[in-house]
Amino acid sequence: MSSAVETVADLGAIEVLKSKFGDRIVTSRSVCHEFGSDESFHGHYPPDAVFAPHSTQEVAEIVKICARHKFPVIPYGTGTSLEGHICALYGGICLNMIEMNEVLRVNAEDLDVVVQPGVTRKQLNLHLKDNGLFFPIDPGADASLGGMTATRASGTNAVQYGTMRENVLSLTVVMADGKIIKTARRSRKSAAGYDLTHLIVGSEGTLGIITEITLRVYGIPEKISSAVVAFPDLGRAVDAVIMTIQLGIPIARIELLDDAMMEALNSYSQMNHPEEHTLFLEFHGTEDSVQEQVETVQVICEEHGGGHFNWTVHTEERNRLWQARHDAAYAAKSMRPNAQIWATDVCVPISRLAECITETKTDIVNSNLQAPIVGHVGDGNFHLVLLVDHTDPDEEARAQALHERMVMRALEMDGTCTGEHGIGYGKLDFLIAEHGEAVSVMRTIKKALDPDNILNPGKIVRV
Amino acid sequence: MSSAVETVADLGAIEVLKSKFGDRIVTSRSVCHEFGSDESFHGHYPPDAVFAPHSTQEVAEIVKICARHKFPVIPYGTGTSLEGHICALYGGICLNMIEMNEVLRVNAEDLDVVVQPGVTRKQLNLHLKDNGLFFPIDPGADASLGGMTATRASGTNAVQYGTMRENVLSLTVVMADGKIIKTARRSRKSAAGYDLTHLIVGSEGTLGIITEITLRVYGIPEKISSAVVAFPDLGRAVDAVIMTIQLGIPIARIELLDDAMMEALNSYSQMNHPEEHTLFLEFHGTEDSVQEQVETVQVICEEHGGGHFNWTVHTEERNRLWQARHDAAYAAKSMRPNAQIWATDVCVPISRLAECITETKTDIVNSNLQAPIVGHVGDGNFHLVLLVDHTDPDEEARAQALHERMVMRALEMDGTCTGEHGIGYGKLDFLIAEHGEAVSVMRTIKKALDPDNILNPGKIVRV
Numbered sequence: 001m002s003s004a005v006e007t008v009a010d011l012g013a014i015e016v017l018k019s020k021f022g023d024r025i026v027t028s029r030s031v032c033h034e035f036g037s038d039e040s041f042h043g044h045y046p047p048d049a050v051f052a053p054h055s056t057q058e059v060a061e062i063v064k065i066c067a068r069h070k071f072p073v074i075p076y077g078t079g080t081s082l083e084g085h086i087c088a089l090y091g092g093i094c095l096n097m098i099e100m101n102e103v104l105r106v107n108a109e110d111l112d113v114v115v116q117p118g119v120t121r122k123q124l125n126l127h128l129k130d131n132g133l134f135f136p137i138d139p140g141a142d143a144s145l146g147g148m149t150a151t152r153a154s155g156t157n158a159v160q161y162g163t164m165r166e167n168v169l170s171l172t173v174v175m176a177d178g179k180i181i182k183t184a185r186r187s188r189k190s191a192a193g194y195d196l197t198h199l200i201v202g203s204e205g206t207l208g209i210i211t212e213i214t215l216r217v218y219g220i221p222e223k224i225s226s227a228v229v230a231f232p233d234l235g236r237a238v239d240a241v242i243m244t245i246q247l248g249i250p251i252a253r254i255e256l257l258d259d260a261m262m263e264a265l266n267s268y269s270q271m272n273h274p275e276e277h278t279l280f281l282e283f284h285g286t287e288d289s290v291q292e293q294v295e296t297v298q299v300i301c302e303e304h305g306g307g308h309f310n311w312t313v314h315t316e317e318r319n320r321l322w323q324a325r326h327d328a329a330y331a332a333k334s335m336r337p338n339a340q341i342w343a344t345d346v347c348v349p350i351s352r353l354a355e356c357i358t359e360t361k362t363d364i365v366n367s368n369l370q371a372p373i374v375g376h377v378g379d380g381n382f383h384l385v386l387l388v389d390h391t392d393p394d395e396e397a398r399a400q401a402l403h404e405r406m407v408m409r410a411l412e413m414d415g416t417c418t419g420e421h422g423i424g425y426g427k428l429d430f431l432i433a434e435h436g437e438a439v440s441v442m443r444t445i446k447k448a449l450d451p452d453n454i455l456n457p458g459k460i461v462r463v
Numbered sequence: 464m465s466s467a468v469e470t471v472a473d474l475g476a477i478e479v480l481k482s483k484f485g486d487r488i489v490t491s492r493s494v495c496h497e498f499g500s501d502e503s504f505h506g507h508y509p510p511d512a513v514f515a516p517h518s519t520q521e522v523a524e525i526v527k528i529c530a531r532h533k534f535p536v537i538p539y540g541t542g543t544s545l546e547g548h549i550c551a552l553y554g555g556i557c558l559n560m561i562e563m564n565e566v567l568r569v570n571a572e573d574l575d576v577v578v579q580p581g582v583t584r585k586q587l588n589l590h591l592k593d594n595g596l597f598f599p600i601d602p603g604a605d606a607s608l609g610g611m612t613a614t615r616a617s618g619t620n621a622v623q624y625g626t627m628r629e630n631v632l633s634l635t636v637v638m639a640d641g642k643i644i645k646t647a648r649r650s651r652k653s654a655a656g657y658d659l660t661h662l663i664v665g666s667e668g669t670l671g672i673i674t675e676i677t678l679r680v681y682g683i684p685e686k687i688s689s690a691v692v693a694f695p696d697l698g699r700a701v702d703a704v705i706m707t708i709q710l711g712i713p714i715a716r717i718e719l720l721d722d723a724m725m726e727a728l729n730s731y732s733q734m735n736h737p738e739e740h741t742l743f744l745e746f747h748g749t750e751d752s753v754q755e756q757v758e759t760v761q762v763i764c765e766e767h768g769g770g771h772f773n774w775t776v777h778t779e780e781r782n783r784l785w786q787a788r789h790d791a792a793y794a795a796k797s798m799r800p801n802a803q804i805w806a807t808d809v810c811v812p813i814s815r816l817a818e819c820i821t822e823t824k825t826d827i828v829n830s831n832l833q834a835p836i837v838g839h840v841g842d843g844n845f846h847l848v849l850l851v852d853h854t855d856p857d858e859e860a861r862a863q864a865l866h867e868r869m870v871m872r873a874l875e876m877d878g879t880c881t882g883e884h885g886i887g888y889g890k891l892d893f894l895i896a897e898h899g900e901a902v903s904v905m906r907t908i909k910k911a912l913d914p915d916n917i918l919n920p921g922k923i924v925r926v
Contacts, residue, residue, distance in 0.1 A: 184879075188843055191879075191886070248682045431655055445911060
């Protein structure tokens with residue numbers, strides 16, 4: 001997987017950067033090594049230098065110097081991306097946003113906050129707690145909000161609260177020439193010009209460097225109830241989800257874990273659930289509205305062969321349940337420590353979900369592979385946690401083939417090759433399979449906004 | 464207001480178009496005249512020709528010819544825009560989308576539909592009714608869904624359902640070179656590449672011609688209740704709205720009409736409401752959840768000096784109420800038949816809304832102008848229906864000054880110059896005031912995607 005890419009970086013840039021920022025420009029081999037790969041199995045490409053900026057102004061200064069030298073700039077959050085997003089394919093400087101980690105403003109009255117990109121989702125929620133507020137988007141990792149914005153991340157709450165797409169109100173961005181822009185005001189809606197906010201959300205650092213983010217936040221619901229319910233049949237579990245969504249029940253979380261995943265979870269997180277196909281559910285609202293939702297969903301689950309609801313009553317127990325859900329990938333990996341995780345990520349229209357998941361499950365068995373399934377099924381999104389020993393060429397080939405069939409199956413169902421992980425450089429060809437001619441429009445935008453291809457080059461589109 | 468802009472169009476294009484499409488290319492003066500202005504007071508600029516395409520393919524063929532001749536192409540829905548969006552400032556051909564008015568597919572199971580751009584919002588809702596579904600976005604006019612997408616329209620339901628921004632899933636678009644693209648698949652979320660859907664939503668025909676739209680739709684709620692409540696004090700009425708939103712009550716509609724507007728409405732729509740500052744409310748949900756919402760909002764309104772709730776019980780009565788709300792601009796105009804309507808459109812963070820509206824109300828009085836206020840106040844968005852006699856230069860100047868102060872007041876409060884009407888060519892300078900450097904990024908995108916500036920030239924950005 002890690003074919004060498006020739007470094008085309010103008011290393012003179014580093015001298016200029018050092019003359020300006022001194023020892024803060026770190027070029028030590030060991031530090032650069034750390035920033036060369038994410039959590040995926042993709043190849044390792046260390047940058048030539050690492051710098052931790054303190055302000056938008058500093059980012060702009062760095063980018064201006066890099067623009068003059070045509071030197072790549074790769075923004076870095078927590079390194080938890082899954083498609084090689086932060087690999088320095090062509091060398092360059094890694095901007096480690098870890099020190100831009102302040103919550104700048106909480107506008108409780110407007111239900112929004114302004115944060116720096118290095119703030120993580122858990123850090124933000126800790127900060128908001130005393131205001132009675134929370135931020136719902138929760139990918140598995142405790143990722144940075146900059147990285148989450150850049151990859152259009154989502155998580156377990158998207159079915160009620162949307163993804164980063166729906167929850168970013170405005171961004172401060174340093175463009176490829178060092179210009180600083182603000183994409184929008186704080187008002188809830190606007191029809192003023194092109195939607196630059198959404199253009200930057202999901203652009204993976206290829207169109208600009210995000211230095212400030214205005215996010216929607218929410219009042220902590222009066223009542224939160226979580227439950228676990230097991231199903232003997234995978235297809236019928238998914239059908240229960242589909243009916244819940246089609247009835248418009250405002251459920252907050254509805255997550256699927258198949259039998260293989262429940263086995264891994266029980267072992268890794270010391271839990272004691274039936275090792276069947278299982279839904280993790282959560283309801284948010286007032287006392288009465290939660291009661292009403294629960295009653296309806298219980299009936300739906302019963303009708304689809306689900307067992308009794310196992311309720312988590314206390315906050316602590318609930319947090320433990322959802323932490324276990326977030327640790328699913330690590331749990332799966334623990335089943336086979338010498339394998340690497342390959343996290344797949346398709347999303348289909350909800351009407352096709354049962355078909356897509358059951359066909360995929362059969363395909364896993366037929367491919368003789370180990371791949372527990374976990375999914376944000378309320379959105380039509382699910383993952384395999386493919387466990388692959390990359391030193392075994394036959395297994396590697398079977399995994400590749402399974403993954404390709406899975407993506408093509410989703411595309412044939414009018415779905416997407418990535419619900420929430422992004423393209424990075426791991427899915428460049430799948431993006432073309434999905435979007436066709438539209439990729440040439442993306443390429444035109446990239447070339448126009450970053451004519452020298454210095455911003456995270458080699459990701460999303462080849463130019 | 465209607466200063467002449469010299470026609471730079473290459474009229475040779477018309478000959479080529481006629482050789483291809485014959486009499487369907489209409490160049491009669493009277494027809495072209497009809498398509499030269501929208502519902503605003505902005506100048507009249509007729510196109511050189513009008514054509515009603517039947518398919519995406521035909522639009523692509525037209526655009527390809529126009530691209531060769533650098534001949535402007537202006538898409539046209541129902542002509543109900545409010546900032547001169549459809550004026551042919553530089554001549555060219557008007558694409559009247561009226562004959563592309565089919566609902567192509569209803570995916571009831573996925574709660575989405577695929578429509579052609581000429582379908583109007585009322586037509587869609589009529590079509591959906593038998594499926595138990597509805598589409599919530601409702602600008603005042605019975606606008607086309609293509610036009611609503613192009614202007615990022617919203618309306619009275621946005622507080623619960625969002626605007627066109629949140630409800631367009633995917634678009635088929637003809638680009639400036641005639642290339643046909645699809646911006647996304649039908650899955651509810653995706654992290655696959657740049658968000659071209661949102662780039663086209665709100666681009667007002669300047670980046671591409673929309674020929675198919677996939678929209679989210681919703682189940683008709685089990686229970687819908689509407690009420691009207693009057694307040695003696697404008698600021699306190701708005702404060703009641705602010706508290707409702709801040710408490711996260713999932714109200715569907717919360718509209719403000721000031722005393723002047725209620726007077727106009729009573730007269731125009733033969734209603735009999737108190738002529739005080741009034742909120743029109745609507746609650747969607749189950750029987751129980753609506754009951755719960757109503758109880759909370761009633762308490763909030765009482766605490767803010769609101770009168771008793773006047774309920775509309777029957778569907779017919781409710782429809783009459785909301786039709787009256789949608790007719791607000793026409794009602795205001797009827798107060799002064801020889802004046803023209805100037806519909807202003809600011810939107811601010813909700814915490815600043817009371818201040819923004821009350822200062823504006825004082826400004827209207829001090830300016831000695833007639834301008835009833837109506838607003839989607841749950842979003843922080845409100846309009847003046849300024850009634851201006853443009854033949855009176857002094858009144859015209861006072862209206863201009865009032866409008867400019869109103870926009871600047873909103874911008875100072877971190878709001879926007881347009882919540883839902885768009886930029887057209889009427890707000891080019893306000894866009895710059897609002898976005899600063901970001902406008903140069905918009906201009907770069909426009910130049911890259913439409914290098915010869917043939918798509919609705921002169922709108923959103925000057926190139």
